[in-house]
Amino acid sequence: xxxxxxxxxxxxxxxxxxxxxxxxxxxxxxxxxxxxxxxxxxxxxxxxxxxxxxxxxxxxxxxxxxxxxxxxxxxxxxxxxxxxxxxxxxxxxxxxxxxxxxxxxxxxxxxxxxxxxxxxxxxxxxxxxxxxxxxxxxxxxxxxxxxxxxxxxxxxxxxxxxxxxxxxxxxxxxxxxxxxxxxxxxxxxxxxxxxxxxxxx
Amino acid sequence: xxxxxxxxxxxxxxxxxxxxxxxxxxxxxxxxxxxxxxxxxxxxxxxxxxxxxxxxxxxxxxxxxxxxxxxxxxxxxxxxxxxxxxxxxxxxxxxxxxxxxxxxxxxxxxxxxxxxxxxxxxxxxxxxxxxxxxxxxxxxxxxxxxxxxxxxxxxxxxxxxxxxxxxxxxxxxxxxxxxxxxxxxxxxxxxxxxxxxxxxxxxxxxxxxxxxxxxxxxxxxxxxxxxxxxxxxxxxxxxxxxxxxxxxxx
Amino acid sequence: xxxxxxxxxxxxxxxxxxxxxxxxxxxxxxxxxxxxxxxxxxxxxxxxxxxxxxxxxxxxxxxxxxxxxxxxxxxxxxxxxxxxxx
Numbered sequence: 001x002x003x004x005x006x007x008x009x010x011x012x013x014x015x016x017x018x019x020x021x022x023x024x025x026x027x028x029x030x031x032x033x034x035x036x037x038x039x040x041x042x043x044x045x046x047x048x049x050x051x052x053x054x055x056x057x058x059x060x061x062x063x064x065x066x067x068x069x070x071x072x073x074x075x076x077x078x079x080x081x082x083x084x085x086x087x088x089x090x091x092x093x094x095x096x097x098x099x100x101x102x103x104x105x106x107x108x109x110x111x112x113x114x115x116x117x118x119x120x121x122x123x124x125x126x127x128x129x130x131x132x133x134x135x136x137x138x139x140x141x142x143x144x145x146x147x148x149x150x151x152x153x154x155x156x157x158x159x160x161x162x163x164x165x166x167x168x169x170x171x172x173x174x175x176x177x178x179x180x181x182x183x184x185x186x187x188x189x190x191x192x193x194x195x196x197x198x199x200x201x
Numbered sequence: 202x203x204x205x206x207x208x209x210x211x212x213x214x215x216x217x218x219x220x221x222x223x224x225x226x227x228x229x230x231x232x233x234x235x236x237x238x239x240x241x242x243x244x245x246x247x248x249x250x251x252x253x254x255x256x257x258x259x260x261x262x263x264x265x266x267x268x269x270x271x272x273x274x275x276x277x278x279x280x281x282x283x284x285x286x287x288x289x290x291x292x293x294x295x296x297x298x299x300x301x302x303x304x305x306x307x308x309x310x311x312x313x314x315x316x317x318x319x320x321x322x323x324x325x326x327x328x329x330x331x332x333x334x335x336x337x338x339x340x341x342x343x344x345x346x347x348x349x350x351x352x353x354x355x356x357x358x359x360x361x362x363x364x365x366x367x368x369x370x371x372x373x374x375x376x377x378x379x380x381x382x383x384x385x386x387x388x389x390x391x392x393x394x395x396x397x398x399x400x401x402x403x404x405x406x407x408x409x410x411x412x413x414x415x416x417x418x419x420x421x422x423x424x425x426x427x428x429x430x431x432x433x434x435x436x437x438x439x440x441x442x443x444x445x446x447x448x449x450x451x
Numbered sequence: 452x453x454x455x456x457x458x459x460x461x462x463x464x465x466x467x468x469x470x471x472x473x474x475x476x477x478x479x480x481x482x483x484x485x486x487x488x489x490x491x492x493x494x495x496x497x498x499x500x501x502x503x504x505x506x507x508x509x510x511x512x513x514x515x516x517x518x519x520x521x522x523x524x525x526x527x528x529x530x531x532x533x534x535x536x537x
Contacts, residue, residue, distance in 0.1 A: 003252060003301055004253070005289075005298075005299070008252065008289050009253050032496070034497045035494055037494055037503060038503075081498050082497075161498055181515075184515040184522065184524065185515055186498060198517045198518065211465045245461075247462070262461065304462060306464075306471070307458050307473050307489075308471045309457075309458060309474050309487055310458050310473075420453075444454060444455060445455055
């Protein structure tokens with residue numbers, strides 16, 4: 001039998017429309033910082049984004065090249081597998097559709113890789129079709145290093161570990177291969193609405 | 202058999218709150234009554250687990266503030282504003298409440314009164330909690346080895362155990378030096394400023410006496426102090442550190 | 452973000468290994484340094500606990516708790532001492 005702690009509710013402070021909160025999640029007004037390692041110091045001017053493993057040779061964008069592409073502002077809800085959700089977060093960035101448009105590939109999967117060695121896997125179908133962005137602003141200000149700045153991936157319809165911080169590129173693959181947390185038993189796909197936290201969920 | 206702890210095996214048990222002491226505006230000590238406590242060593246930790254009605258659980262590790270000789274297990278917890286467990290423990294918990302505890306754990310950052318080296322303790326902020334256990338252990342065991350505590354806090358209001366440290370200081374080899382980093386000279390006659398090279402040279406124990414050194418506090422504080430101590434000639438093998446988050450630099 | 456050290460996961464390590472592990476030493480397979488587990492850099496504000504080498508930041512150990520069962524990967528160690536019973 002579970003022993004409940006009187007009047008303990010975790011950090012559930014914010015009231016929210018239950019229809020916007022996936023099962024097992026609570027809404028937080030804060031923005032918790034999750035990290036599996038030290039925060040890398042990446043200067044925006046030195047940042048590059050490389051797509052490799054495709055039919056064409058690797059394509060690399062510099063910070064200036066990425067900033068020259070049309071950016072859009074996105075307001076979305078984000079859901080972390082550690083059970084917090086944050087509603088109406090606003091970001092500015094470039095749709096991955098624009099970047100992947102210039103890459104010829106038949107790959108069905110991608111592994112996003114980051115400064116510091118972090119990886120996470122996603123189907124190509126979830127990186128395209130207006131579902132994923134490279135973002136460099138949060139709440140109208142440059143993205144802070146602890147939240148993944150200068151540039152992170154944003155894939156808000158999946159658990160937030162898929163939105164790789166300090167992202168440096170995509171490795172395109174024909175076969176699905178697990179990334180960092182996926183290798184340790186987190187779900188391959190990670191749909192918060194189906195509560196796909198762990199492999200087998 | 203549910204609820205029966207196997208001897209020697211680490212299991213969660215229900216601990217009942219029997220006392221609460223406000224140490225500062227954001228820190229309080231909690232006295233627990235435990236059905237099955239094997240005893241602990243000064244400097245060890247326990248894990249605390251809280252469970253919400255929907256099954257959500259949160260777990261944190263805290264240093265034990267009481268001495269092995271004390272009749273109860275006491276934790277001193279500082280409220281972290283973005284925390285989840287500490288605000289509950291500091292603001293919500295009442296006498297008679299139950300939380301789950303497991304422990305004691307940790308064997309590295311401990312001090313035993315049977316050790317005859319002089320001891321230098323260096324604390325930043327609430328990093329002083331395990332040292333309260335060591336100082337009380339020193340006094341309760343009647344140890345006479347020199348034990349010096351250097352304790353850095355922001356201001357008088359954030360000092361914890363001030364009265365107890367005043368009582369303990371000067372007894373049986375215990376020597377406590379407090380420095381405040383953000384207090385006016387007018388309101389604090391003692392040391393001010395950070396624990397830096399100059400402060401450690403003036404007030405620490407000389408490396409020639411080969412003290413055992415314990416450093417506890419926020420990560421940046423611990424790294425600065427430990428590196429400075431090595432520079433001053435203390436053997437790295439005699440310095441034990443414990444880094445925790447806490448709130449910035451004390 | 453908050454960095455802890457191995458002392459802060461003494462309870463988790465004890466539950467996983469069945470004994471006291473902060474006083475056990477481990478050798479980093481990446482840089483060869485041998486350190487007590489108490490000295491590891493620990494990142495636990497993440498989907499799991501990640502412990503890294505104090506010297507080279509290599510990942511030495513990952514602990515993920517799934518449905519109440521802890522899964523531990525120690526493949527970052529070239530060698531790891533047994534737990535001690537206190």
